[in-house]
Amino acid sequence: MLGTGILKGLAVTAKNLAGSFHDPGRFVTTQYPEQRSVLPENYRNFPFLVAEDDKDPMGTLRCVACQICEKECPPQCIYIEKSRDKKPDAAGKMQLYPAVFDIDISVCMSCQICVEVCPFDAIKMDQEFEIATDNRFRPLLRDREQLARSNRYFQQVHPTEAAEVDARLAAARRAAEEKAAAKAPPPARQEVQTKPATERPDPPAGGIKTEA
Amino acid sequence: MIENLSSPLVSPAGARVRPVQDAFHGDLLEVSMGPHHPSTHGVFRMMVTLDGEAIVRLKPVFGYLHRNHEKLGENTTYLGSMPYTDRLDYLNSMTNNWAYALAVEKLIGQPVPERAEYVRVILAELTRLQNHTCLAGFLMQDCGCSGTPLMYAFRERERILDLFESLSGSRMMCNYQRFGGCRVDPGPEWLDAVRGLVEGYGAFLDEYEALLTGNEIVMARTQGVGRLKPDLAVSAGITGPMLRAAGVPYDIRKVDGYGIYPRFSFRVPLGDHGDTYDRYMIRVLEARESISILRQALKDIPAGPIIDPKSRLRGLRPKAGEAYGRIEGPKGEIGFYLISDGGPNPHRYRVRAPSFVNLTLLEDLCLGHTVADAVVILGSIDIVLGEVDR
Numbered sequence: 001m002l003g004t005g006i007l008k009g010l011a012v013t014a015k016n017l018a019g020s021f022h023d024p025g026r027f028v029t030t031q032y033p034e035q036r037s038v039l040p041e042n043y044r045n046f047p048f049l050v051a052e053d054d055k056d057p058m059g060t061l062r063c064v065a066c067q068i069c070e071k072e073c074p075p076q077c078i079y080i081e082k083s084r085d086k087k088p089d090a091a092g093k094m095q096l097y098p099a100v101f102d103i104d105i106s107v108c109m110s111c112q113i114c115v116e117v118c119p120f121d122a123i124k125m126d127q128e129f130e131i132a133t134d135n136r137f138r139p140l141l142r143d144r145e146q147l148a149r150s151n152r153y154f155q156q157v158h159p160t161e162a163a164e165v166d167a168r169l170a171a172a173r174r175a176a177e178e179k180a181a182a183k184a185p186p187p188a189r190q191e192v193q194t195k196p197a198t199e200r201p202d203p204p205a206g207g208i209k210t211e212a
Numbered sequence: 213m214i215e216n217l218s219s220p221l222v223s224p225a226g227a228r229v230r231p232v233q234d235a236f237h238g239d240l241l242e243v244s245m246g247p248h249h250p251s252t253h254g255v256f257r258m259m260v261t262l263d264g265e266a267i268v269r270l271k272p273v274f275g276y277l278h279r280n281h282e283k284l285g286e287n288t289t290y291l292g293s294m295p296y297t298d299r300l301d302y303l304n305s306m307t308n309n310w311a312y313a314l315a316v317e318k319l320i321g322q323p324v325p326e327r328a329e330y331v332r333v334i335l336a337e338l339t340r341l342q343n344h345t346c347l348a349g350f351l352m353q354d355c356g357c358s359g360t361p362l363m364y365a366f367r368e369r370e371r372i373l374d375l376f377e378s379l380s381g382s383r384m385m386c387n388y389q390r391f392g393g394c395r396v397d398p399g400p401e402w403l404d405a406v407r408g409l410v411e412g413y414g415a416f417l418d419e420y421e422a423l424l425t426g427n428e429i430v431m432a433r434t435q436g437v438g439r440l441k442p443d444l445a446v447s448a449g450i451t452g453p454m455l456r457a458a459g460v461p462y463d464i465r466k467v468d469g470y471g472i473y474p475r476f477s478f479r480v481p482l483g484d485h486g487d488t489y490d491r492y493m494i495r496v497l498e499a500r501e502s503i504s505i506l507r508q509a510l511k512d513i514p515a516g517p518i519i520d521p522k523s524r525l526r527g528l529r530p531k532a533g534e535a536y537g538r539i540e541g542p543k544g545e546i547g548f549y550l551i552s553d554g555g556p557n558p559h560r561y562r563v564r565a566p567s568f569v570n571l572t573l574l575e576d577l578c579l580g581h582t583v584a585d586a587v588v589i590l591g592s593i594d595i596v597l598g599e600v601d602r
Contacts (some may be wrong), residue, residue: 002428004426004429005425005426005427005428005430005431006427006428006429008422008423008426008427009422009423009424009426009427012419012422012423013360013424015419016364026367028370038507040374040377040378040381041378042377042378042379042380042381042396043378043381043382044379044381044382068526072289072291072292072294072526073292074288074292074295074296099243109295109385110382110385111294111295111298111385111387112381112387113291113292113294113295113387115525116395117291117525125381193377
């Protein structure tokens with residue numbers, strides 16, 4: 001009979017209308033500024049630089065200015081200048097550091113390739129999304145001071161990944177210490193021991209607790 | 213007003229076109245629909261020549277969203293093109309990733325582990341589900357059902373995009389596939405979430421069909437509109453649901469059997485009339501087949517590595533040669549053609565975009581119909597301008 005299809009459709013809309021008042025499956029809108037949905041752990045938007053220490057982020061950046069991310073970045077939004085001097089990294093090895101590290105986040109497309117290609121776990125993806133600004137130049141070009149976040153922050157936003165990275169770095173550090181202890185003369189050993197022991201909030205070998 | 217048209221006013225699709233000689237139909241009117249028009253699904257322009265209300269000529273104009281995708285592909289590394297493929301057909305980034313990864317894997321002879329193949333199938337079929345659901349919603353919006361079917365479709369799509377986000381980190385720009393596998397290993401919770409969604413999706417499709425399939429207004433607006441003959445579809449290179457709606461049994465999942473598709477049993481729905489209603493029905497039926505594939509894949513997914521441990525992320529320098537990777541995307545055959553000269557970048561990078569090829573028949577489908585029908589026909593072709601213009 002003509003019209004039964006329309007009536008059936010109206011029954012569906014009526015069911016959805018009624019359901020939207022009590023059925024959570026049909027009640028899908030999040031009233032954003034007041035309510036916030038929980039971001040999944042893998043959520044990414046813009047990169048940040050990992051620093052070992054909250055107090056001295058510029059002195060403890062993991063980045064060694066190898067410029068791999070700069071080369072691999074598809075939209076070419078990273079600009080790095082190497083330092084002239086060296087300073088010890090987390091494992092105590094003398095390394096270059098980025099004298100300039102800029103990311104133009106108006107160009108960045110959040111693809112995470114810089115994170116994947118970084119051999120030093122020095123650049124990771126942030127989850128901060130409320131970064132709108134009324135100026136389209138300077139606030140969108142982030143320098144290394146603005147990009148640096150502590151390892152503790154990384155543990156908060158990506159707990160699983162951070163635990164993995166910390167365990168890997170701790171193992172590498174232990175291996176380096178053992179190697180140094182086995183063959184090196186005392187002065188070299190001293191240097192290795194003092195740096196990480198005092199500067200790092202020591203991560204447990206089995207991984208970091210998620211609440212950090 | 214324009215002068216007499218030189219070409220014969222009969223479409224190859226056989227649509228009837230009224231003669232323009234008599235006193236009432238002599239004046240032709242040229243109307244520009246788009247590029248900024250909500251019915252054109254993006255920045256697409258149709259130069260429509262009208263005789264009364266009937267379309268006697270339609271010239272599609274595109275290129276407003278051209279972003280140099282293929283030239284960019286020649287100037288970035290193989291890995292660097294992967295996130296750009298997300299931005300071709302931005303509804304279906306997972307299948308775009310897969311087609312590109314397949315082309316590069318063919319070029320460098322990279323095997324893919326079992327688990328990654330299963331994850332790829334699961335993601336591709338989830339993509340197909342959300343694309344087809346969305347298409348039905350957009351098509352109904354074009355018919356004039358203001359909002360309701362589209363909002364229902366988006367409600368379900370959002371659940372799938374949440375899964376994509378929790379796996380890959382982004383709802384639409386997933387950038388998930390890599391050469392030799394996938395980027396992140398989905399945990400058991402994620403797979404359970406997919407199982408839950410798949411089990412509930414059939415009920416949603418039932419509800420959606422109760423709303424639309426038997427609806428008399430939908431039938432009146434779509435049946436017999438934009439009829440596509442199978443021989444014309446084949447000679448024009450149409451692929452995907454549009455070709456199958458015309459009754460041609462051609463599905464690359466069956467023909468090529470890429471990935472692990474030969475292991476799954478599924479049917480390929482075919483249309484009888486090739487009209488807009490058939491194109492809508494094909495999408496619904498394919499979504500149901502996708503649910504069946506998803507069930508099988510979720511049942512059999514093995515443990516193991518998600519990416520080949522020997523695979524390389526960067527510094528690829530394939531030997532000189534060429535490769536074409538194609539898959540059955542939700543819109544049709546999405547293919548990537550790569551020529552390597554041994555350098556770190558492809559020498560030539562070409563995208564075979566399904567919506568671009570499917571769009572070429574727009575004039576043949578629209579001739580003789582009204583402007584309102586042209587909107588519906590365009591909606592049923594299922595274009596995404598990011599892919600058409602590249």
